[in-house]
Amino acid sequence: MKDVFISIRGRVLLNAEALNMTESVGNYVKHRRVPMMLKEEDGSYAVYFVPAISGESIAHGLQVAIAEKAKENNLPVCKLCGKGIFLKSSNKKIFQESFGQNVDEDKVEETVIKNCVVEDIGGFLYAEETNVKRTSNFYTGYMVPTYEGLKNVVIEPQLHSRYALGTKFVKEGQMIYYVEVSSSPYTFSLDIDTRFIGKLTFDVERAGQLVVGDAKQKRVEVLLDATQSFLIENGYGAKKTRFLPLSEWESMVVAVSDKVWTVPSPFTKDYIEKAKKKLSKISNNTDLHVYERDGEKSFEEFVADVIESVKKRIK
Numbered sequence: 001m002k003d004v005f006i007s008i009r010g011r012v013l014l015n016a017e018a019l020n021m022t023e024s025v026g027n028y029v030k031h032r033r034v035p036m037m038l039k040e041e042d043g044s045y046a047v048y049f050v051p052a053i054s055g056e057s058i059a060h061g062l063q064v065a066i067a068e069k070a071k072e073n074n075l076p077v078c079k080l081c082g083k084g085i086f087l088k089s090s091n092k093k094i095f096q097e098s099f100g101q102n103v104d105e106d107k108v109e110e111t112v113i114k115n116c117v118v119e120d121i122g123g124f125l126y127a128e129e130t131n132v133k134r135t136s137n138f139y140t141g142y143m144v145p146t147y148e149g150l151k152n153v154v155i156e157p158q159l160h161s162r163y164a165l166g167t168k169f170v171k172e173g174q175m176i177y178y179v180e181v182s183s184s185p186y187t188f189s190l191d192i193d194t195r196f197i198g199k200l201t202f203d204v205e206r207a208g209q210l211v212v213g214d215a216k217q218k219r220v221e222v223l224l225d226a227t228q229s230f231l232i233e234n235g236y237g238a239k240k241t242r243f244l245p246l247s248e249w250e251s252m253v254v255a256v257s258d259k260v261w262t263v264p265s266p267f268t269k270d271y272i273e274k275a276k277k278k279l280s281k282i283s284n285n286t287d288l289h290v291y292e293r294d295g296e297k298s299f300e301e302f303v304a305d306v307i308e309s310v311k312k313r314i315k
């Protein structure tokens, strides 16, 4: 199969979301915030604390989708990753529980790659007397408010109560709690590099050696299917049983190349133009796919068509 580098950047409008909460202080649950520096008109910079959804949250969602698609396609997934518990071979006990075998410390990476597609693609860190590290084959980061939305974004604590008066369990009052809810147009970034999928990377002597044979292509196809379902079904974030946001993708650019070729940051809305300009000067056999909300294709059609074209390209 042919390897590809896929770079995805987009903008999604999320209303009434509580997708990434941090600590709770008493009965108050806080939304994640990050500091953002913004250049002011006089050339100085000001800091804004704005709602964000972490890259870890995105990675978790994508790995859940990878585990599901891998199982559907009868590809190996370890016991813990199969349940959405991504402890990922971090020590001897977890390794034994995950793979049902004792650790041979000379073959940690090989055993993990062969027996768990999630860790082959998403990496792991085995930290015992011997340390073995596998870097993730996909890259993502914080979803933050877009430039045009950033200064107007608010976080609002919403009051909720569990009403239980009239039962023997509650004598006085109701249990009240607050959940911080936010609304914003958010940026989205995900890069995928298939080069090292199914290959050893850690031991310098053997790095680059393919240990899954022909199954590599199937693994990449599973990753593509997982990415499609992740994007179309909004696989990122948590707290969705009662705070399911209203979401709408505004735009997306996907670049598919032979080697690293990243789409410019979607923080400002000219990122689509910037991507086209970049392609006019630099191409790694790059195909550029652009989605805009008011175009002919629906978002779902766009994603499905892109994924199908990548599947053809890798064959």
Ligand SMILES: [Zn+2]
Binding pocket: 077, 078, 079, 080, 081, 082, 088, 089, 098, 116, 118, 119
């Ligand atoms: Zn695993």
